[in-house]
Amino acid sequence: MQNRKGGTMQISGGKFVVTGGASLIGSHVADILLAEGAAEVVLLDNFSLGTPETVAHLAGDDRVKLLKGDILRINQLYDAFKGARGVFAIAGFLTLPLSQNPPLGLAVNVEGQVNVFEACRYAGVQKVIFSSSIAAYGEPEGDAVIDESFPANLAGYQPGSMLYSCTKLIGEALCKLYSQKHGVDAIALRYATVYGERQHYRGVNALYIIQNYDKIVRGEPPVLPGDGSEVHDYIHVADVARANVMAMASDVTGEVFNVVTGVETTVKRIAEIVLDVTGSDLQPVYADDASAVKATSSPSLKLSRAKIKASIGWEPQVSVEDGIRRLIDWRKQQPA
Template identity: 30%
Template sequence: MSSSQRTVFVTGGAGFIGMHVVPMLLERDYKVRIFDNMFRGDRDKVAELVATGNVELIDQDVRYGGAVQNAMKGCESVIHLAAVSINKSVSDPYESVDINMVGNHNVFAAAADQGVRRLVYASSASVYGDPKKLPMHEDDELAPLTPYCIAKRSGEDLLGFYERTKGLSWVGLRFFNVYGPGQKTTAYYTSVINHFVNRLRQGLPPVIDGKGEQSMDFIHVTDIARSVVAALESEKANVPVNIGTGIDTTVADLAKILINAVGVDVEPTFNPRDVLVSRRAADITRAKEVLGWEPTISVEDGMNELVKLTATT
């Protein structure tokens, strides 16, 4: 296969996850065409990648179907990461539906029309809503709660439509709680990490609502990027796949991990109030079977690295 056939079209490629995926693609001799409106993208980092000669940036928006169709021409495969965040989708459902639903459709329709070899879609564990049991399996009931989650679920359904009607080959990656270097400090899942670390650096104990039993499945962005590349290259396709560690880390456990990472001698304080206790942990059997992927970075190691990095920046 010549390199001209191995150009990957990456929407949202200048964002947090994209900036970890693109270097991995370059290591594997792909060319990359980033399609990003640069609203949150890192222009300096993208400029460095463009300077390699194997990356180009199309500064455009997935809401414009014609722009997507034109920009995708000649691309062998597609990675669709562009989306509006979960918090923003509640405060501005109009923009969320526009970007996450219309944008999804523009990308999927263009990929189906142009006969790309594979489309990898960044879905989300939020499609499950509040899980009835752990670990969460891909065949469990879906009950998305916000416009963001609803759009992620409908994206998977749309991919099924284009698979049936146009033969589109796709993998939908249901990312759990992504964290790691380069993430905006305002990000939904890292706000608790940042809040704890900021207090610990001041020698103050982290404050936990309730008993700290609410949990997340924290998955490092490097492992996320590896799953995207694995999905691009896997022989099996046309299924949603959970991408997490399979371990639910409670907020109380997270506080202990971060206390050790920062190296302060404090105990967390608990704020007694009613908390809707939600727990998350991925069943990652399918990720191993379909993608040959499993996580490599433990929560302890990942959080330690994050604390070290934030200390130097």
């Protein structure tokens, strides 16, 4: 485990920048930074995917600065990063938008991340926390427990998913390179399927929860792919945000961590929870959407969270049942 030269970082009293700040994860990272006493939180977003509404609840806090900016424009990063202790590199294209617009998606996920690290080096930022994905592993083989030492197995992936995975591996390599060569501490966090309050409609797997909730509210049955046995590791956004801030505060650098629950949940179980929370007696329908962009889908997905617990003490706190209840409570409060 590589430890950073400066030891642990104080969140309280510091300035932090969140690229992709008006996003699901970015907004929750901001919540925790503010709760821990950060002096200034800059939410940098170009609003192509994120929206100001996502962070509307922070509008009254004078420590928060919502800044329109793009990680492809490095000059905007130089200004935003000035005086910052740390940067949360969350901005990026997910599989779906990347497969729809490869030139822009690849530019943002690769060139954009290079810009983030270069601007951090220039501005003297101490540490970067990079949002990676378990997509970096590719298709799991057999039912072995997947830890951070596992090699990438991308051969069976759809092209859009493969491109996305490669961009995350590049981001992780940048973390290690800038940590070793330029003294910019960095940690990459590999998220499982992130869901929760302020959910958008772009995540390939997390989208499934909110789409089926919307169907049930309209009186339509939830639709399950295959026989409903496909599993994912669903991680609540509050746990993901906590992992980001704990990683920032830690003295660790140059490492990759799984941010996962370690719990396999079938899509059938997700539908059952949504039906239960909504008090619906509708029965699920089994049907495949041939046009759907799919990420990892398998009957087994055993992800290890041992390394992050041992290194920075993080463990998930929100069960999938509680998390879906929280998501649906939030969704009910939203305008139609």
